[in-house]
Amino acid sequence: QKEVEQNSGPLSVPEGAIASLNCTYSDRGSQSFFWYRQYSGKSPELIMFIYSNGDKEDGRFTAQLNKASQYVSLLIRDSQPSDSATYLCAVKDSSYKLIFGSGTRLLVRP
Amino acid sequence: EPEVTQTPSHQVTQMGQEVILRCVPISNHLYFYWYRQILGQKVEFLVSFYNNEISEKSEIFDDQFSVERPDGSNFTLKIRSTKLEDSAMYFCASSAPAGGPWETQYFGPGTRLLVL
Numbered sequence: 001q002k003e004v005e006q007n008s009g010p011l012s013v014p015e016g017a018i019a020s021l022n023c024t025y026s027d028r029g030s031q032s033f034f035w036y037r038q039y040s041g042k043s044p045e046l047i048m049f050i051y052s053n054g055d056k057e058d059g060r061f062t063a064q065l066n067k068a069s070q071y072v073s074l075l076i077r078d079s080q081p082s083d084s085a086t087y088l089c090a091v092k093d094s095s096y097k098l099i100f101g102s103g104t105r106l107l108v109r110p
Numbered sequence: 111e112p113e114v115t116q117t118p119s120h121q122v123t124q125m126g127q128e129v130i131l132r133c134v135p136i137s138n139h140l141y142f143y144w145y146r147q148i149l150g151q152k153v154e155f156l157v158s159f160y161n162n163e164i165s166e167k168s169e170i171f172d173d174q175f176s177v178e179r180p181d182g183s184n185f186t187l188k189i190r191s192t193k194l195e196d197s198a199m200y201f202c203a204s205s206a207p208a209g210g211p212w213e214t215q216y217f218g219p220g221t222r223l224l225v226l
Contacts, residue, residue, distance in 0.1 A: 032213075034214065034215075036217075042219070042220075043199075043201050043217040043218060043219050043220045044153060044201070044217045045217070046214055046215075046216065046217075049214055088153065090153075092213075095158075095165075095166050096141060096143070096158040096160075096165050096166050097143070097155040097158060097166055097168070098143075098145075098153075098155060098215060099155065100152050100153040100154070101152065102151070102152045103152075
């Protein structure tokens with residue numbers, strides 16, 4: 001059974017701080033890794049993807065991938081109250097499906 | 111910006127009834143998916159669809175479920191005889207044929223299904 005694990009949180013950070021969200025996965029054959037944001041009652045919204053080891057930056061977001069450790073993270077710089085949501089880590093292997101973690105709830109305090 | 115649309119946004123049905131959930135994927139996308147999310151739980155893959163056939167399905171996607179692309183724009187999920195445990199948010203997603211591992215799936219707003 002392929003698993004994606006995330007700390008459920010909530011992770012509480014003050015406005016302007018860096019939020020660090022972590023995810024581990026069990027399948028070494030996983031090829032690509034996605035971060036989605038989900039507001040309560042809404043659908044997952046893509047933030048970014050990564051498929052090579054190292055860091056990938058997009059605006060205030062940085063995704064980090066370490067395939068040897070089977071670990072992927074998302075850093076959110078200058079966190080804003082509007083970033084308060086559940087962040088879903090999803091992993092795709094050579095098949096078509098995304099395997100989601102249960103999500104980490106982020107609270108950004110004004 | 112193109113987006114995936116889904117109808118209806120909410121559906122209430124009686125146990126044992128058939129429901130059809132509808133999706134319009136992004137127009138140039140060729141891969142289509144259904145996922146579901148039971149309240150408070152993970153998003154779970156149900157089925158993927160490409161070139162008018164199922165590419166992959168999960169254990170959840172049993173004989174009660176079927177998918178169809180009845181025309182050039184719609185993609186439907188049918189549940190033949192709904193059970194209480196089918197109550198969930200159902201998300202349609204689509205992706206473009208980028209051909210690589212970075213191929214991203216874009217999700218519709220979801221249909222909240224409640225089975226009574």
